[in-house]
Each structure stands twice: as structure tokens, then as C-alpha cells.
Amino acid sequence: MSETASEHPVLVAGAGPTGLTAALALRARGVPAAILERDPEDRDRDGSRAIYVHGSTLKTLERNYPGLGQDLVDEGLVWPTRHTKWRGKTVFRRTYDNPGGGGEFPHFSSVPQVVTERYMHDALDDLGVDIHWDAGVDTVDSTAEGVHVTTEDGREWETPYVVGADGGGSQVRTEIGVDFDGEQSENSFIIADVATLDGNTIAEEPIPFERLFHYDDPAAGGRNVMLVPFTGGWRLDIQCLGDDDPDEVASETSMREFVTRIMGEAYADNVEWTSTYNFLQVMADRFVDDHRRVLLAGEAAHLLAPFGARGMNSCIADADEAASAIAVARQANDAVARNEIELYAARRERAAEYNLDAAGQALDYLQGDTPVTVLQKEVAASLADHFEPAGEYLDDAPYGPHEAPPIAATGNY
Ligand SMILES: Cc1cc2nc3c(=O)[nH]c(=O)nc-3n(C[C@H](O)[C@H](O)[C@H](O)COP(=O)(O)OP(=O)(O)OC[C@H]3O[C@@H](n4cnc5c(N)ncnc54)[C@H](O)[C@@H]3O)c2cc1C
Known part of the structure; x- marks a missing residue:
């Protein structure tokens, strides 16, 4: 990897629950990270959105930032x-x-997504992770050595890895030439x-x-x-x-x-x-770029109907696993690093297929006439x-x- 790329923090595109978790999970593994977010800092995140946080997600969050899972239990019902x-x-x-x-944790906690995100922001503040607001990712060029990113505010960035957590309309996904196809309810x-x-x-x-x-x-x-x-x-x-x-x-x-x-x-x-x-039922045709430097996670990689509450929960699982793969890959030789990133894609593509199928069954049942x-x-x-x-x-x-x-x-x- 080039000196420039490897020295820099891993860049996470998007400050939704996927990107916030990815940054926390990277830090929990000793990996420096920063977030690039298109919106301004004072944006409104309307509506309850994902309210059903599974027990396994609470444990994942607790593992990555001790106290976070418990906060969501205390705030939820x-x-x-x-x-x-x-x-x-x-x-x-x-x-x-x-x-x-x-x-140790309940089977679930019913808490609005805006509260979940607030606690994630508090955790990132505590860890001193930078969120660059008004910095929408514009271009992403990966090579075997690292990734060059430009943002809409005119800045340029070098990084060893990018986590594309920029939601359903992901620019990162477009930049790495990945298709995003599926059905609508x-x-x-x-x-x-x-x-x-x-x-x-x-x-x-x-x-x-x-x-x-x-x-x-x-x-x-x-x-x-x-x-x-x-x-x-x-x-x-x-x-x-x-x-x-x-x-x-x-x-x-x-x-x-x-x-x-x-x-x-x-x-x-x-x-x-x-x-x-x-509701859209859509999945990226692959979750990584050709050079195994850019990992798609969360809604940048898949959109699910919300029945069964697999949406945000699977996004957080992606983020956790993306951080694990990057943490190992950063320390590894090139062949092992590629393999780690491919393993991430294989696991999370399989999970997304499964989750899409499960959410699809619920949707078919509800719409079935x-x-x-x-x-x-x-x-x-x-x-x-x-x-x-x-x-x-x-x-x-x-x-x-x-x-x-x-x-x-x-x-x-
Ligand atoms: C009405 C509704 C109800 C839902 N209910 C549930 C539920 O009960 N249970 C459940 O698990 N899930 C539910 N979901 C799904 C859940 O809200 C999403 O899965 C979750 O928000 C996805 O998180 P994300 O971080 O991947 O994407 P997002 O939350 O969309 O975040 C993406 C972020 O990337 C930013 N961004 C966009 N473009 C760029 C760019 N070019 N550069 C940098 N940043 C960029 C965006 O501004 C945003 O901050 C629901 C969703 C909706 C809409």
C-alpha cells in the first residue's frame, strides 16, 4: 500500500446508523476512522424509522462501545x-x-432511530472521531494501494479503505460501478x-x-x-x-x-x-470493488421491506463485520488482506440474500391476494x-x- 493511503484514517461515507456504527467498530479495533457526511450538521432526521432494535444488535453495539447497548435498553421499551x-x-x-x-440484554428494545443515532453520536464524540459535515462523497478511485476520494466541498482524501455507508442512493456504489436491482412493493x-x-x-x-x-x-x-x-x-x-x-x-x-x-x-x-x-427489495450485485478497497454496507448495499425489522439491524451487522475485515486487512499481507475483504462480501451478500428473502415472504403475505x-x-x-x-x-x-x-x-x- 502507498505510504499516503495507509497513514490516513479509514473513511466512512455517510453518518446514518451504518456509518456511525462502522466508525465506532473501527475505533473499537484500534483503527483510526473519519466520517464524510453530505448533510449539514444541523439537519433534521425525521420520524421514528427503525424502532425495533434486536437483542443481537444491542450486543453488537455494546461490544463496540461499552454502555451503548445498555443506553438503548434504558431509553427503549x-x-x-x-x-x-x-x-x-x-x-x-x-x-x-x-x-x-x-x-443480559432483552430480546429487543423499541426505541426511535433518532435516539439510537444520538447515542452513537455521543459515543463518537467521546472517542474524538471526526465527522466532516457538508462533505458529500463525489468521486471514489481505488487502486491496489488505496483509495482517492473527492468530496463536493472540493477536498481530496487518501485512505486505505472506504466503507460506503451512504444509503440507498449511494454515490460510492455508483463510483465503483456496482448495479443495484430489485423489486418494489x-x-x-x-x-x-x-x-x-x-x-x-x-x-x-x-x-x-x-x-x-x-x-x-x-x-x-x-x-x-x-x-x-x-x-x-x-x-x-x-x-x-x-x-x-x-x-x-x-x-x-x-x-x-x-x-x-x-x-x-x-x-x-x-x-x-x-x-x-x-418498499424496495433491492441488493447490490457485489459488496466490494475490484481492488478490494471499498466495502458497501447498510442501505448502500441492500434495501429491505421493514416487516421483520431486518433493515437497520442488518445494516449494523454489516458495519461491524466491515470493521473486522478492515482491521485484519490493514495489518496483513496483500493476499490475506484481499481475502479478508472478499470474506466480508461473501458473508454479508449471503446475509442480505437471506434477509431479502425473509422480508419478501412477509411482504408477499401482506400483499397476497x-x-x-x-x-x-x-x-x-x-x-x-x-x-x-x-x-x-x-x-x-x-x-x-x-x-x-x-x-x-x-x-x-
Ligand atoms: C419508515 C421507515 C421505517 C423503518 N423501520 C425500520 C424498522 O422498524 N426496523 C429496522 O431495522 N429498520 C427500519 N427501517 C430502515 C432503517 O431506517 C434503515 O435501514 C437505516 O436508516 C439505514 O441506515 P444507513 O446508515 O445504511 O442509511 P441512511 O440512514 O440512509 O444513512 C445514509 C447517510 O449517508 C448520507 N449520504 C448520502 N449520500 C452521501 C454522499 N454522497 N456522501 C456522504 N454521505 C452521504 C446521508 O445523508 C445519510 O446520513 C425503516 C426505514 C424507514 C424509512
């Missing part, structure tokens, strides 16, 4: 009840005495954050402290509705019908009506954020009163399979 309704009637409801489980989804009443904690709210999925909710004109508590509010997801105009459904007047009918009139003025989505799918749901709903597994099937299916991706290898036996 663990809802104790799974509840599913079918056209106005309960078909499954289960409350757990110890919903977080008995481990047929239905649109409306996602809204509704604040708790009068600064209540969730447990003080008049509506039950539970995760609710309601199939064909009469209060929402027969649309599927999901309601999930997080610290300070409720996440309301409404699945548009095929002939809906999503912008109309998401309009202020319409959302006031939906919220009033689904949650109660008291909540009508508490809608804090509304957004309309057609083939006679077989409709019949399956109808039969399960009709059996649910007498046969709990039928209700549990309806409760489980919108989130797809539960398992984490299998670990992949590059051909070693």
Missing part, C-alpha cells in the same frame, strides 16, 4: 403483549411475564408517528401497551393496520388498498380521521410525522377461537421467518 385482530375481532393475544427474557404503506397523550409514558396510555396487528381493520376502511409502541409514541402503519391514492390517504385530514377511529379522538392532534412508502393466500388467512381466522396455533399463525406471518441469516464461507470446508 419492551412491549409485553402480541395482539392480532381480524376484521374487528381478536384472534390472538398473548402477554409475557418477562417479555425481554432473562439474558405493489402496495403503498403509510407510516406515522403518534405521540403519547400529555407526555404519558406508554404504560399510562388509555390504549393497551401492546403490539397490535389488525387485518382488514373496519376502522381503517378494511385496510391492514399495525400499531407499535416506542418510547414517547406509537408507530402506526396503514397498508393502502390497491386502488388507494397514497397521498390522499396520508393527507392531514385523512390521517386525523384514521387516528381518531383507530386510536381515539384524543390522539387526533398528536400525529407528529407521516410518510408514504413503496391470490385465492390460496386469502383462503389460508380466512381459514386461520375462522379456526382461531378454538385452535390457538391458527391465531398464532396470523400473528406471526406478517413478519416473515424469525431466524438470523446463516453464516457464509468463501469456499473453505
